[in-house]
Amino acid sequence: MTRFIADHRAEITGLWIKRVATIPEIANLPPAALVDHMPEFLFELGRWVDGEREARERAYLFLAQGHALQRLGHGVDLGSILVEYQLLREVLLTEILANVRVDEVGIVGVNRALDLAISEAVKRFAIHREEIRDRFVSILGHDLRNPLMALTLAAETILATPNCTQAAHPRLAAAIRRGGERMSRMIGDLVDFALGQLGGGIPAVPRACDMGEICREAVDELHATHPGREVALEKQGDLRGSFDRDRVMQVISNLVANALLHGHDPIVTRASESDDRQFLITEVSNAGPPIPAEMLVGIFDPFRRGAKAKRGGLGLGLYIVQQITLAHGASCTVDSNERATTFRIRWPRAPLDEVPRP
Template identity: 40%
Template sequence: MLEPESRSVTREEPGGARTLRAAEFLREHRSALLSDWEQSMHALHADHAERHTWLLDHMPELLLALAEVIEHGPEGLGTALWDEHAVIRLDQGFDLGEVAAEYALLRKCILRRLEAEPRGLAPGELERLDEAVDRVVTRTMTCFSQARQRILQALDRMTQATLDNPSVDALLMRLLNVLMESALAVDSAAVMMLEGSQLVVRAAVGLAADVAVGTALRLDEGFMGQVATTRKPQALRSAATDPRVVMPALKEPGLRAVYGVPMLEDERLLGVAYMGSRTAFLFSDPDTLLFRSITQRATAYLVQARLQADERSARVEAQRSLAQLNALLSATPMGIAFMDTELRYMRLNQAMADLNGVPVADHVGRTFRDIQPKVIVDLIEPILHRALETGEPVRSFEFVLSPSASRGGGRTWQASVYPVRTDMGELLGLGCTVVDITEHKQAEATLQRAVDFREQLLAVLGHDLRNPLNAINASAFQLSRAEGWGPPERRAVDRIRKATARMGRMINDILDFARSRLGGGIPVSRQRMNLAEVCQATLEELQVSHPERQLVFEAHGDTWGQWDPDRVSQVLGNLVANAIQHGQEGAPVRTVVRGEPDEVVLQVHNLGEPIPAELRARIFDPFKMHPGPRDAEKQKRSLGLGLYIVSQIAGVHGGRVEVRSTAEEGTTFTVYWPRVPPSV
């Protein structure tokens, strides 16, 4: 080994020639050598443009340190700079061959510059240069290999720690134990997970581990908050005295060096991991690289564990949903099937298979045309294609098959077709439902015949009762004009006349009901009239029939318009009769006619018990009566058609009827009469 010589730039050789010292040559030509080396490195890493920005991080200092090694031999080698360079190159993703290549390029750049130099190296200087470069390369390679081996061993132990799929807390504890065993300078380590807006210690080992677990900090609080918000590794020299440290687990044990690393999934923060030492003020580069590598692997395991948990949860939920769907499909009597865009059966229930007369297993993968007879294919397949082409559902279409058409012939069916899409809008196929509605149609027809018969019977009955009733009424009128009757006889005649008047109104209601249901609606004969005058005359007639009740009338404004006076009188008579029947005895029945710009409003008001809310919605339906505690006997004499006839007459005139009923205000029926017919 050559010994170091005194330091000088040049040396006088015999004959007056001047020679160079290698160390000073490196110092003097440092900028040119770095430029040559950077160009060579760029060419070597042309496929990794992202490396170009930090290739020169350590080379200026390394070149000067190389000169020190040439001058002072192994004593000038040191450790920190070469080890730091090796660890950083390992962290930056270089492999061992790439690290050796950059030193080889450096040696080549130095030799090329020497060849171009007119002054030659002094005797022994080239050997010292080669030996120094070899020492640096050996030191860097050794550190690089040891650091990589250490990381690989730690990561291998981490992999083993995850083989049995432990819980998250158990996994974190195992990973921290691997760190403690791999880095002798580490006395404390913990993982803080982001939970909402806080960092919470989920696992800790070493000094004050029991104090650390469960500690929570705000996301921007203290040193750990700084690591989280900057999303970059941070280091402290004295955690016990640094004001940024707020965690007791870092202060109480008297920790010095603390190193924190963010746990990131891409740009998403999962938490912060830290390690501390009570003996060192700063962790070595190999230790910090090891910790970052373990933290990255732990983050990957956490993400994987979360994804696996989500997948398991989704699988369980999918199985539960599928079981519920299968139970629903099996239990429903409706035929249900799903077909793809080629109209192949993909899924169906037993009810659909029974309707088709083919087992469920024989449906799957076969087309609608393969399963169904031609008559059904010709009828239904165009509807299925239309739903696929338009993307619109076809709901509740009915079809009847002849007895010879298929297994389900001679019956009536109702089917619906719905396009099935993903959340992204992709069309997957069609969902189809089929239900047998034969019995329903038969029951509907039977009911309709019964209703038609009832309404026809009412019409015939009402029409045929008119003649004998008119005879009774005429006879009672003649008897009322006879002389010589005593008070009892006259009261009897009055009762006959009132009874026939009530029967006449009932028969009119029956005939109007029959016309509205069987004919073209209640007939009206419009003419120009004063609604207030017609209402006043009607009330005078009603007052004669009900002398015991006070009937009050008011009129305001213009009350002229085009209406049927007989129908107006019928509406008012029904409303007043209803008010007398259900209103408070002894209280007046008030009728108000009020002219508005486009219509005339008729209101009939009475005091008494309010109409129940559940009855108000259907009070204008036929054969519906307003129940009351004292109305049972009166209801026996009512058909429940009066309010229905009122609503029909108002509707024919283009108007409407409303009711308002409260215990405080009483009950008010309001009829709106447009002044002119709707067609006009």
């Protein structure tokens, strides 16, 4: 039985994918994220059932925990993860009983292995959710304190000065406006975070628009606030499609702002169409030192902040980028080396409900 699981783990994974693709929260995950490490999980499950429990349990449980954290990062709730395991149990046992002569001990072993994986997944999911909540409260309290203090001091100064024509007042008013804008951005990010983690994902309402125009608006807006920086846009091909204009604008703005904060010039945004014309490709690249390998793992996790992001943000920008791309059925990847750091998104030109499915 364990040899059958090992030799047919790819086929079993394929059958399982067809079943879990019917779960709404999981259906729109990119193919690689959907599969996760299921073939490796099945291999370790077989080794565990075969009696190598003490030697293989650590690797087996690590894969189960990792799957739970990956799904949490994509905004999948615990109920959907449990359904995934239920469907895996059905697929695995059906294939074993149809192809292998197996006794009750073997079937019990498979069920015990799956129950152990489910227990570890639930435990790790719950622990990480608590960690996110604690980090959220800590960062929120810290990062809102500074703009609130600036607002309070500026307002107190104005109130204490009867003559409102003093030259300092425009500067104080500008400080109040900047503080309000910072808090507004934080609140907006927190709303999107709550939608991504608790509300089934950030909603997107696609409408006919031009990806090139969206990128132009985002780049121009940020270039105006960073006039000394080298920020450019390159466009090629037919960039018309169906997208949620405001959400895509948010994605491009977040990526360019991230490049301005962490990277070096030149910062280039590119928009083009794929060879088959079914997808539009956006890239935001910047020069500068590569992102360390340990930071690339989980770079889209919430509350991840680089060394230069000590003020002004909650570390939700890239998480929101990922959630909005998922809402469009798109995929976002990052490549970072000595030449450049590039965030690349592959957007379906047509809305998901208009794409023919097999």
